[in-house]
Amino acid sequence: MKKRCILTGIAAIAVLACTVKIIFFSQAKVEENAPEYVFYYADNQTEDYPTTLGDQKFADLVYERTDGRIKILVKCDSQLGSEEEVIEQLKYGGIAFARVSNTQLAEKVPELSVLNLPYLYNDSNHMWRVLDGKIGDEYLSKVQKYDLIGLSWYDAGARSFYSTEKAIKTVEDCQGMNIRVQKSAMMSDMVSALGANPVEIDYSNVYSALEKGTVDGAENNWPSYEAKSHYKLAKYFTVDEHMRIPEMQICSKVVWNRLDQNDRDIIKACAIESATYERTLWNQRENEAKLTAVKNGTQVISLSPEEKQRFRDAMLGVYEKYCGNYMDEVTRIIECE
Structure with missing residues (x-):
């Protein structure tokens, strides 16, 4: 190519x-x-x-x-x-x-x-x-x-984790899992911060990677999860909405x-x-994709506010690494009315 x-x-x-x-x-x-x-x-x-x-x-x-x-x-x-x-x-x-x-x-x-x-x-x-x-x-x-x-x-939309063998309900559940990510240093570091192993794979090859067991899960939005039929292999969808990219x-x-x-x-x-x-x-x-996935057996896992905060807290190092020089911008975005 x-x-x-x-x-x-x-x-x-x-x-x-x-x-x-x-x-x-x-x-x-x-x-x-x-x-x-x-x-x-x-x-x-x-x-x-x-x-x-x-x-x-x-x-x-x-x-x-x-x-x-x-x-x-x-x-x-x-x-x-x-x-x-x-x-x-x-x-x-x-x-x-x-x-x-x-x-x-x-x-x-x-x-x-x-x-x-x-x-x-x-x-x-x-x-x-x-x-x-x-x-x-x-x-x-x-x-x-x-x-x-x-x-x-x-x-x-919002990106969330989905997995094949076990549901991700806590930060500890991520430990040791191989998670597909886009070719992105920040994405890889985000997954690493949760104790999982990032595996960079092109979107078009994710289904094959899930099927072969090369990865234990991936992260994406509802339509992408449904469009490429990832729900057929990864039955657990954890709505942590870690990124809105x-x-x-x-x-x-x-x-x-x-x-x-x-x-x-x-x-x-x-x-x-x-x-x-x-x-x-x-x-x-997004609504249609979620409905299709659930009808075909996807189990939706919602995190408690306390557990979601634990995921958030694990990202502090990612903020410092990538935006240490742009924290004023981060504040401006967070405070945007």
Whole structure:
């Protein structure tokens, strides 16, 4: 896959050197009504997942409001690579748009880690007060350091633990378990702080890892747990809601710089509108996913306030390691009204 990404980038650069009219994407008009630009949009989720449907809404809005001049082709289910690979292709213009987890972006832009801290938000309303306001706009702009343009925030719900052989009811239950995490240092350290062993595995390979016993559990939101049928193997879902990690719609800066201001304004407005649409779908999908899982035998474990505080207390070292230099920001987010 990495070889394919490198070849894609090399091919794109070669095309740019040959002509000004083609910039990592198709701009040649083969007929009078053909789009001026054709872009790829990457998502790692399934076709019917809320984020993918939000992506398609964005593509449809852009096509409509540019009178067909800009056509965006949404490629889901990791067709264009893992999130890590997609971010690299975006940096060099091999892909124009994507929806990616803030976890992956924080690996490139460390300041974004503040938004990923365990137990940072009281609830979803608190998170959206932060992201839909001045603070959220500031964090969207931070990805420009990595040659990306932040467009809007998508909902990804709250992440919780699920396991195969035993339910996680206390911090002690985590001891010695192998827990799948995204490729993220903070995620790994969070799991380690609970006494478990983090195992970094791409989302598309989690089902196989659960099936083979490579991991004893994983952590994710309800729709992700249900969409890839993880509930068939991991029957215990512990609602600890340790993280509410937002997801960002992003654009390649290479592509952005080739668009005029009018097209940029249209794309930005469509991204914000599609985000509102995605959040509505997310709430619906979250309820549906939970219902499907429970009907198929998932046991839901709710932690007592006292036990949840013990999980929270175990994260103090994670706060110090990743946000020791950003504690003013942490306070600003916690106190956001």
